[in-house]
Amino acid sequence: MIYKLPKILIIFLFAGLISCQNNENKSDSETDILPAEEKKDELNSPDRPMPRSYMLARMREDDELTAFTEEFERSGLEEEFKGKEGIYTIFAPSNAAYDRIPARQMNPDNDSLRSNANLMRYYMVEGEMTVDYLRERIRASENDRYEFRTALGEKLWASLEGDKIVLTDVLGNKASIVTSNMDEYYGVYHIIDNVLQPGENGE
Structure with missing residues (x-):
């Protein structure tokens, strides 16, 4: 059943x-x-450093850039970086560069906050400029000399000397890129072997 x-x-x-x-x-x-x-919550966390301040934190960890990061802090520009987003390329002179050619000797007005801040802006370029990018631009430019403007509005020129990328400032001073460090989210910084100067307009 x-x-x-x-x-x-x-x-x-x-x-x-x-x-x-x-x-x-x-x-x-x-x-x-x-x-x-x-x-999403992790990315938006208020404790997560913003890109610009993260870049400076990375540079402070580099033993070759203690003199540059101290100059940057003294310039007062660090306050502009806090809480703001933006990718920058920074060309930072090494400690050996500052020891060899003291910034005070090259720029008598270096004690003033304004001149020091302008000097730091001269080392900065908005956007990401990797070594490969610079090489491509140099080879595509007239006379193999790539011209660009820094955050100060003053010019720098990049060229190749052998395998080295060499920067030339408005006064004719030259600096070679020694090493480069890149972060895909925050930008790139290059260590250079000389102290560059923006000239009269940057004083």
């Missing part, structure tokens, strides 16, 4: 089965969404 379930019981069981499936689908959906939300 075959036992038949009452219709009302069958309806109840069917409804329960559908409810379980909906819950499983909801759980799967939440599993897909939550990691993305957590990642």
Whole structure:
């Protein structure tokens, strides 16, 4: 004898089965969404350093740039970096460059906050300029000399001497790029072997 379930019981069981499936689908959906939300929260965390300040933090960790980061701090420009986004390229003289050609000797007004801030701006270029980018621009330019403007508005020229990329300032001083460090999110900084000068307009 075959036992038949009452219709009302069958309806109840069917409804329960559908409810379980909906819950499983909801759980799967939440599993897909939550990691993305957590990642978004992490990226927007107020404790996460902004790009510009992160760049300076990276440079402070470089033993070759203690003199440059001290000059940068003394210039007062660091306050402009806090809380602001933006990718920059920085050409930073090494400690040996400052030891060999003291900034005070090259710029008598270096004690003034304004002249020191302008000097630091001369080492900065808005946007990302990698070594490969500079090489391409040099080779594509007239006379193999790529001209660009810094954050100060003054010119720098990049050229190749053998395998080295050489920068020339408006006064004719030259500096070679020794090493480069790049972060895809925050920009790039190059260590150079000489102290450059922006000239009269940058004093």
